[in-house]
Amino acid sequence: DLPLTIIAGPCQLESADHAQMIAGAMKEACDAAGAQYVFKASYDKANRTSLGGKRGMGIDAGLKVLDGIRQSMGIPVLTDVHTEDQCAVAAQAVDVLQIPAFLCRQTDMLLAAGETGKAVNVKKGQFLAPWEMPNIVEKIESTGNENILLTERGTSFGYNTLVADMRSLPQMAQTGYPVVMDATHSVQQPGGKGGSSGGQREFAPVMARAAVALGVGAVFIETHQDPDNAPSDGPNMIPLGQMPELVATLMRFDALAKANPIKI
Amino acid sequence: DLPLTIIAGPCQLESADHAQMIAGAMKEACDAAGAQYVFKASYDKANRTSLGGKRGMGIDAGLKVLDGIRQSMGIPVLTDVHTEDQCAVAAQAVDVLQIPAFLCRQTDMLLAAGETGKAVNVKKGQFLAPWEMPNIVEKIESTGNENILLTERGTSFGYNTLVADMRSLPQMAQTGYPVVMDATHSVQQPGGKGGSSGGQREFAPVMARAAVALGVGAVFIETHQDPDNAPSDGPNMIPLGQMPELVATLMRFDALAKANPIKI
Amino acid sequence: DLPLTIIAGPCQLESADHAQMIAGAMKEACDAAGAQYVFKASYDKANRTSLGGKRGMGIDAGLKVLDGIRQSMGIPVLTDVHTEDQCAVAAQAVDVLQIPAFLCRQTDMLLAAGETGKAVNVKKGQFLAPWEMPNIVEKIESTGNENILLTERGTSFGYNTLVADMRSLPQMAQTGYPVVMDATHSVQQPGGKGGSSGGQREFAPVMARAAVALGVGAVFIETHQDPDNAPSDGPNMIPLGQMPELVATLMRFDALAKANPIKI
Amino acid sequence: DLPLTIIAGPCQLESADHAQMIAGAMKEACDAAGAQYVFKASYDKANRTSLGGKRGMGIDAGLKVLDGIRQSMGIPVLTDVHTEDQCAVAAQAVDVLQIPAFLCRQTDMLLAAGETGKAVNVKKGQFLAPWEMPNIVEKIESTGNENILLTERGTSFGYNTLVADMRSLPQMAQTGYPVVMDATHSVQQPGGKGGSSGGQREFAPVMARAAVALGVGAVFIETHQDPDNAPSDGPNMIPLGQMPELVATLMRFDALAKANPIKI
Known part of the structure; x- marks a missing residue:
């Protein structure tokens, strides 16, 4: 098994400089710890809780920034797409297309993403059981694309709350x-905050570690140098300054997990 | 308060004849009971559980059928849209545009639907608390459109199960x-059935009656003359033959509810 | 079908005078509306959220008050028991023994309650599916007692929240x-309030009405002349002053529901 | 931090020989891996799903078996109590009294258990949030007993299903x-099986490992040499033959977790 991949970056693109700063810091942290690294950021937040939430740079400017990171820094790049039409466009600039959780059952999006030939990362919907993911996989595979990743991002648990079911990881x-x-x-x-989402940033390393101990292929983490002032997802992002230690710790668990594979 | 509206029809359009047959039967049942009636059917099932599920007639043929019902039968028509682009197109043929539950937070869809000036019915996502709906309303209102309906269609409750929280109705x-x-x-x-969704058809009248007793404006019911052989949603559709009695009963509760409004 | 029974009273006994005041007011409201009435109050709150919560009068003094209501006012009385031993004792003083939700699977309690020959009202645990209730019924029936009531009191829905699934009523x-x-x-x-439970008093009439529309046999309501200063369950009790109108409204829905029985 | 403790044994006592066989096998596995070991078994299953479920040896015979394991094998012993009265009795024979999840808010049980001076292990109710546990701790501490353990055993997640929220561990x-x-x-x-509970035995090592990676003090595992024929909890018990390898693996994660403590 390959060593753990860290997919990390800010929730949304703020500027080319900002993206490169974070990509650089994360690349350094991952290199130091022996992790593979993929930069992640969104060019558009298409489903903000409220209309007033900042949506980001937009697709044209955003893809330029992402492509720049890929070209100039040699770092693979992931971004999320929001319509069928965006798939082919974004595929020009990134290595991994991500299907947002709310959209994980939209057949045409999955097909369009699959048809680009790029890797497709599907976030399991908050409303979906892990054993429903084969149906989604099959939609993408029907395009001949078998470069697929499946992401656990929590399941609805009452109102305004998610729970991450660890069974989901070996199941998927x-x-x-x-x-x-x-x-x-x-x-x-x-x-959870009325016009925006709340979060429990302090538990993100808990989720990451538990999952790595179970042998996942990658961990996805949103990070920011100043989460409390980030344009989105501040309450759940991990401060960039904590990432080197977190990545180093995760790699220790990854080595142990890969040496002791779990079977269900 | 106006008498209850029944929004009903088959899950997906099968043919012009089939649609008219159901619209006609429902119109008769609603007229007999004193209910207002809106015909509902989908031209495309864009998020089927699995790739093999039938998707329907498609937008061109489908809108033609819907427009036909509106023009020739004088029955208002509702259909669901799946992309931003479809909003303006569908608005030519129908009276109410419906935003599917999975898409209820996609800002651009809500704006595009609002901008048509047509009534917009938003299904509350299975992952959304009722008190989050004002954020969605505000997105549509920003287009100047205040012709909005809000629909409860159940909330995620563990895996493969929904629960309808009655508090949601007065809350919304x-x-x-x-x-x-x-x-x-x-x-x-x-x-719940692996490659497709299961359902508990027998409880649909339970949900309808409880909601009507609380004074809702409308009930949405999918119906089919032979649910077990319908191309989608068979397990939860109500047989068409049971609709006249159901509508008549609901109208009795509606009259009582409207005479005894509940306040929270 | 018999007209609706209202099971109502304060969460906990405070004094003989207080109990009689509430019993009298409720009896009057129920008589006026044509409802049957059962007085409810607890002599001990055995599972308060925190140690500091008031537990009540205790079993000896409490049963004396309950028996007094029964004898002097001619009102049937229900109370909850908390151990096997209390069943036979409480049975001397009341008409209905209630098994608390947390204890609904404790076999010995169910048997001891059943053996008293009194009616036994089992509250469905917050952790139990409605289709598990036949197992509980069978435990009580094994004592030869077939005087059983089954109560829906909400199901766990994430943390600190319950949801009342209306399907549970016809199912049970x-x-x-x-x-x-x-x-x-x-x-x-x-x-929900840290050291005590919160509540959404404003939704209690919503739950009551939805259930009555479905044809339940009884509604259980805790009430107090001043809920905000009650020793327990204040946040969810209905003010006594609102009860006459609520009962009257419920009886209108009861009559309609009994005339239109729902079948699943 | 001390090395991980394994609390393990059959769901219910079957005979002295059977208990000793399992205790011996587990002791050997734990010694080999450097884990501390506590034997666990119930003398009574007081809340079986259905009346027909086997309840076990009973308190007198059961405590004799447990005391024997403690005396003759030098292994600490844990058992669960079901009434206030059983606490003092069981305390004669065991090292740890366990409060079952359904009973975790019964104040008198918590006090009676605390008053024995023995260690008290409280299972968090399926209906309880982790942040409610301090209220329970306080009840026990009020007896002067500060020898307390807190157990995560899953939270209600829809019907017939539990989910283990990893956040609960550092929270508690x-x-x-x-x-x-x-x-x-x-x-x-x-x-989940109508008259009895189902289970997903294959995921028990998943839960154990994720929790150990987060640095828990102990793992509780029910085990049996032939789970499919065990008198209770067969579907979720781990076969005894798999325990040596499981314990050894868990100890590797424990060492890493204790060297990398997680803070929230």
């Missing part, structure tokens, strides 16, 4: 595709 | 907009 | 025993 | 008391 791994733990969205409190 | 009514109870989707068992 | 009715809707506990927010 | 650890992960009950499917 039975598809044969790499499983990703989204450590920061699974501690979100959707809509 | 506090927005000032009419509230709709989706009696058949709230008894769905999403993904 | 399939046992053949009367079903009770606990309108005030199902809107509790368990532990 | 904030009380300062050792936290236990119940790996086998948290994968139970309560009432």
Whole structure:
């Protein structure tokens, strides 16, 4: 098994400089710890809780920034798409297309993403059981694309709360595709602050570690140098300054987990 | 308060004849009971559980059928849209645009639907608390459109199960907009049959009656002359033959509820 | 079908005078509306959220008060028991023994309650599916006692929240025993205030009305002349002053529901 | 931090020989791996799903067996109590009294258990949030007993299903008391087989490992040489033959977790 991949970056793109600063810091942390690294950021937040929430740079400017990171820094890049049409466009600039959780059952999006030939990371909907993921995988596979990742990002648990069911990770791994733990969205409190989502940032490392101990392929973490002033998802992002130590710790658990694979 | 509206029809359009047959039968049942009637059917099932599920007639043929019902039968028509682009197109043929539950937070869809000037019925996501609906209302209102309906269709409750929280109905009514109870989707068992959703058809009248007793503006019911052989949502649709009695009973509760309004 | 029974009273006994005052007011309201009435109060709150919560008068003094209401006012009385031993003792003084929700699977309690020959009202645990109730019924029936009531009081829904699933009512009715809707506990927010439970008093009439429309045999409501200063369950109790109108309204829905029985 | 404790044994006592066989095998496995070991078994299953479920040896015979293991094998012993009265009796024979999840808020039981001076392990109710545990701790501490353990055993998640929220472990650890992960009950499917509970045995090692990676003090595991023929909890017990390898693996994660403590 390959060493753990860290998929990390700010929730949304703020500027080219900002993206490069975070990508650089994360790349350094991952190199130091022996982790593979993929930069993540969104060019558009298409489903903000409220209309007033900042949506980001937009697709044109955003993809330029992402492509720049890929080209100039040699770092693979992931971004999320929001419509069928965006798939082919975004595929020009990134290595991994991500299907947002709310959209994980939209057949045409899955097909359009699959048809780009790029890797497709599907976030399991908050309303979906892990054993429903094979149906989604099959939609993408129908395009001939078998470069698929499946992400746990928490399941609805009452109102304004998610719970991350650890059973989901080995369950989804039975598809044969790499499983990703989204450590920061699974501690979100959707809509929990009225006009925006709350979050329990302090539990994100808990989720990451538990998942890595179970042998996941990657951990997805949103990070920011100043989460409390980030334009989105501040309450659940991990401060950038804490990432080197977190990544180093996760790699220790990853080595142990890969040496002791769990089977269900 | 106006008498109850029944929004009803087959899950998906099968043919012009089939749609007219159901619209005609429902219109008759509603007229007999004193209910207002809106025909409902989908031209595309864009988020089927699995790739093999039938998706329907498609937008061109489907809108033609819907427009036909409106023009020739004088029955108002509702259909669901799946992308931003479809809003303006569908608005030519129908009276109410419906935003599917999974898409209820997609800002651009809500704006595009609002901008048509048509009535917009938003299904509350299975992952959303009722008190988050004002954020969604505000997105639509920002287009100047105040012709909005809000629908309860069940909330995620563990895996493969929904629960309809009756508190949601008066809670959403506090927005000032009419509230709709989706009696058949709230008894769905999403993904519960592996490659398709299960359902508890027998509880749909239970949900409808409880909601009507609380004074909702409308009830949404999918119906089919032969649910077990319908191309989608068979397990939760109510047989067409049971609709006249159901509608008549609901109208009795509606009259009592409207005479005894509940306040929270 | 018999007209609706209202099971109502303060969460806990405070004094003989207080109990009689509430019993008298409720009796008057029920007589006026044509409802049957059963007085309810606890002599001990055995599972308060925190140690500091008031537990009540205790079993000896409490049963004396309950027996007094029965004897002097001719009103049937219900109280909850907390151990096997209390069943036979409480049975001397009351008409209905109630098994608390947390204890609904304690076999020896169910048997001891059944053996008294008194009616036994079992509250469905917050952790129990409605279709598990036949197992509980069978435990009581094994004592030869077939005087059983089954109560819905909400199901765990995430943390600190309950949801009342309306499907539960006709589902439990399939046992053949009367079903009770606990309108005030199902809107509790368990532990929601840290050292005590919160509640959404405003939704209790919502729950009551929805359930009555479905044809339940009884509604259980905790009430107090001054809920905000009651020793327990204040946040979810209905003010006594609102009860006459609520009971009258419920009876209108009861008459309609009994004339239009729902079947699943 | 001390090395991990394994609390393990059969769900219910079957005979002295059987208990000793399992205690011996587990002791050997734990010694080999460097784990501390506590034998666990119940003398009575007081809340079986249905009346027909086997309840076990009873308190007199059962405590004799437990005391024998303690005396003759030098292994500490844990058992669960079901009434206030049983606390003092069981305390004669065991080292740890366990409060069952359904009973975790029964004040008198908590006080009676605390007053024995023995260690008290409280299973967090399926209906309780982790942040409610300080209220329970305080009840026990009021007796002067500060020898307390807190156990996560899963939380209600829809019907017939539990979910183990990993956030609960560091959250409960904030009380300062050792936290236990119940790996086998948290994968139970309560009432899932109609007259008895189902379970997902294959996920018990998943739960155990995730929890150990987070640094819990102990793991609770029910085990049996032939789970499919055990008198209770067969579907979720781990076969005894798999325990040596499981314990050895858990100890590797324990060492890493204790060297990398997680803080929230």
